Amino acid sequence: MAKELKQSFSKIFSKNQGTVNGNSEVVEILNEYCIPDYILLPNSEIKEGCDVPKCPLIIFINSKSGGQLGGDLLVTCRSVINKNQVFDLGEKTPDKVLHQLYFNLEKHKKNGDKLSADVQNRLRIVVAGGDGTAGWLLGVVSDLKLSPPPPIATMPLGTGNNLPFSFGWGRKNPGTDYQSVKAFLEVVKDAKEMKVDSWHLLMRMKAPREGSYEPIAPLDLPHSLHAFHRVSPTDEMNKEGYHTYRGGFWNYFSMGMDAQVSYAFHSERKKNPEKFKNQLTNQTTYAKLSCTQGWFFASLKHPSSRNIAQLAAVKIMKRPGEWIDLHIPRSIRSIVCLNLPSFSGGLNPWGRPSRQKLHSRDLTPPYVDDGFFEVVGFRDAWHGLLLYAPKGHGTRLAQANRIRFEFRKGAVDHTFMRIDGEPWKQPLPMDDETVMIEISHFGQVSILANSQCLCKSVTAPDSPSETEEDGYDSCKDTFEEEGSEERKKLGAANTFRLPDDFEISNLS
Numbered sequence: 001m002a003k004e005l006k007q008s009f010s011k012i013f014s015k016n017q018g019t020v021n022g023n024s025e026v027v028e029i030l031n032e033y034c035i036p037d038y039i040l041l042p043n044s045e046i047k048e049g050c051d052v053p054k055c056p057l058i059i060f061i062n063s064k065s066g067g068q069l070g071g072d073l074l075v076t077c078r079s080v081i082n083k084n085q086v087f088d089l090g091e092k093t094p095d096k097v098l099h100q101l102y103f104n105l106e107k108h109k110k111n112g113d114k115l116s117a118d119v120q121n122r123l124r125i126v127v128a129g130g131d132g133t134a135g136w137l138l139g140v141v142s143d144l145k146l147s148p149p150p151p152i153a154t155m156p157l158g159t160g161n162n163l164p165f166s167f168g169w170g171r172k173n174p175g176t177d178y179q180s181v182k183a184f185l186e187v188v189k190d191a192k193e194m195k196v197d198s199w200h201l202l203m204r205m206k207a208p209r210e211g212s213y214e215p216i217a218p219l220d221l222p223h224s225l226h227a228f229h230r231v232s233p234t235d236e237m238n239k240e241g242y243h244t245y246r247g248g249f250w251n252y253f254s255m256g257m258d259a260q261v262s263y264a265f266h267s268e269r270k271k272n273p274e275k276f277k278n279q280l281t282n283q284t285t286y287a288k289l290s291c292t293q294g295w296f297f298a299s300l301k302h303p304s305s306r307n308i309a310q311l312a313a314v315k316i317m318k319r320p321g322e323w324i325d326l327h328i329p330r331s332i333r334s335i336v337c338l339n340l341p342s343f344s345g346g347l348n349p350w351g352r353p354s355r356q357k358l359h360s361r362d363l364t365p366p367y368v369d370d371g372f373f374e375v376v377g378f379r380d381a382w383h384g385l386l387l388y389a390p391k392g393h394g395t396r397l398a399q400a401n402r403i404r405f406e407f408r409k410g411a412v413d414h415t416f417m418r419i420d421g422e423p424w425k426q427p428l429p430m431d432d433e434t435v436m437i438e439i440s441h442f443g444q445v446s447i448l449a450n451s452q453c454l455c456k457s458v459t460a461p462d463s464p465s466e467t468e469e470d471g472y473d474s475c476k477d478t479f480e481e482e483g484s485e486e487r488k489k490l491g492a493a494n495t496f497r498l499p500d501d502f503e504i505s506n507l508s
Contacts, residue, residue, distance in 0.1 A: 029081070030080050030185065032053055032055055033053055033054075033055055033056065033057045033081045033185060034053055034081050034082045034085070035056045035085050035119055038050075039101070039108065039115075039119060040082070040084040040085055041104075042100060046108055046111060054189065055124060055189040056085075056119045056122050057081065057123075057124055057126055057188070058087070058097070058124075059081075059126045059128070060089055060094055060125070060127045060128070060137055061074045061077065061088055061127075062128065062157060065128070065130055065158055073157070073173075076176050076177065076181050077181060080178065089129070093140075098140065102144075105117075120148070121148065123150045124150055124152075124153065125141070125153070126152075126185075126188060127152060127153070127154055128154075128155035129158055130156075130157060130161065130421060131161065131251065131420045131421035131422075132422045133158065134152075134164070135248075135251075138152060138250055139248050142248065142442070142443065151191075151193045151447060153191060156171055156172060157173050159421075160344065162251050162343060162346065162421065165342045166251070166368075167194070168450040168452030168453035188448060190450075191448035191449060191450045192448070192450075194368070194446070194453070194455065195368075195444045195446060195457065196368045196369060196444060196446075197369055198248055198442040199249050199339060199373065200247075200441070201246065201439050202244070202245070202439075203244070203246070203435070204245075204435075205243050205433070205434075247419065249339070249419045250339060250420065250445065251343070251420045252336055252338045252419075253336070254417070255334065255418070255426075256333050256334030257378065257380070258344060259334075259415075259417050259423045260416040260423075263418075263425060306333060307331065307332060308332045308333065308377065312405040312406055312407045313325070313405075314403065314404070315403070316398050317400060317403075318401060326397060329377065332397075333378065333379060335375065337374075337439060338350060338373055338375075338376055339368060339374075340368060340454075341454045341455060342454060348393070350374045350396060351392060351394075351396075361396070363399055365456065366399075367456050367458045369457050372399045372400060372401055373401075373403075373439075374398075375400060402440045402441070403438070403439050404436065404438045404439075406434055407434065407437075408429055409428075409429045409433075410429075414428055415428060
């Protein structure tokens with residue numbers, strides 16, 4: 001009798017408690033984030049009497065990011081909230097998860113379930129991984145056009161972590177133990193929602209007359225899943241005789257020396273994944289590669305044929321329908337189209353120009369929701385080191401709503417490009433054909449930001465007061481009318497397919 005009473009008491013006491021990762025740390029189920037199973041699982045009936053969670057969450061984790069950190073975080077999160085709302089991206093893709101969830105929500109709402117409506121309106125998403133992982137999730141949410149679109153918080157687990165850093169989530173993982181996860185989720189619950197511009201990237205190149213159908217070797221394509229994918233034969237963007245790729249980004253597109261260093265890092269990580277087990281090691285290796293690629297002595301190590309002005313003709317659009325040539329100094333070897341104030345581990349290439357400098361060059365303060373990105377150039381690695389100075393910045397080239405690169409036959413057969421941390425080696429024309437890349441505005445996504453956020457919004461109360469004084473007038477609505485039929489999707493959700501030999505650890 002005493003033994004049965006003891007067992008009964010133990011069950012009552014441990015009902016909402018447990019241990020994490022096999023250690024003695026006692027955890028408590030965080031019910032304010034929990035979503036009932038009947039909303040999460042298919043073919044479930046409505047369950048009455050469930051409490052409405054204050055902050056219902058769906059959590060996506062790249063378990064291969066950050067060495068062992070991703071796996072540890074997965075175990076902890078599944079122990080503190082309903083395990084059916086925590087997903088390992090190596091096991092389930094976000095488009096399938098969100099399709100099922102919103103199907104269930106709509107079904108239960110039609111059957112009169114008020115809790116489903118409350119969950120849908122309050123839902124927030126957490127994605128834990130590197131910039132590539134965060135971009136994958138942002139692309140999927142953009143393509144699915146969820147209503148209302150859930151705001152997304154990014155937990156840093158990768159190497160660069162520019163996206164999390166921009167919105168105040170830091171550059172290093174906040175921890176995977178119970179107390180760290182609990183503290184992080186509390187910040188997510190109180191975080192403010194911020195609209196951020198999305199950018200559509202279109203690449204088109206002539207199909208080869210002979211040989212492989214694929215213009216780029218599969219291993220050289222970005223593993224960032226919102227990035228380049230061949231459009232299906234029935235897609236309206238297809239052009240006969242050409243390969244067309246499309247994708248999206250939220251932080252930056254770059255080309256040149258920075259992308260070459262990033263490509264060297266990713267290539268080394270593919271060859272020797274066992275050497276890249278934690279963030280500190282990854283960042284140290286990245287710094288070493290920056291020194292060994294020759295960009296500190298670019299004038300000696302790299303021919304002028306690699307300079308941006310020699311590689312491509314560049315045009316920008318600041319007003320609807322008006323393409324203008326962008327003058328790029330011949331010394332520029334790297335170009336960045338920047339949407340957020342964080343690049344290469346938290347540096348700001350655009351800097352903080354004074355009001356007088358902005359006015360003299362017909363520029364506006366850099367906002368993340370104004371329908372414009374900043375275009376910055378660098379001569380070499382020494383030029384890049386200026387970003388560490390208090391007032392350091394790259395060469396400010398322009399602000400634009402669209403940009404177009406047209407590559408023709410030249411002295412080099414390839415260059416390096418990067419999109420939100422995911423690099424690739426891009427072949428250049430060897431005959432009279434043209435490779436074209438065009439970037440244009442693609443609506444906005446909702447991202448969660450905390451008090452340490454670096455980004456500024458046009459509509460936020462705490463944005464700089466220069467907005468009205470500088471005569472800022474966003475023309476993004478006008479821009480979006482042009483060519484909108486051709487750019488309906490980023491391709492992250494409906495064209496996404498994982499190749500059989502894909503290894504998610506290659507995704508930062």
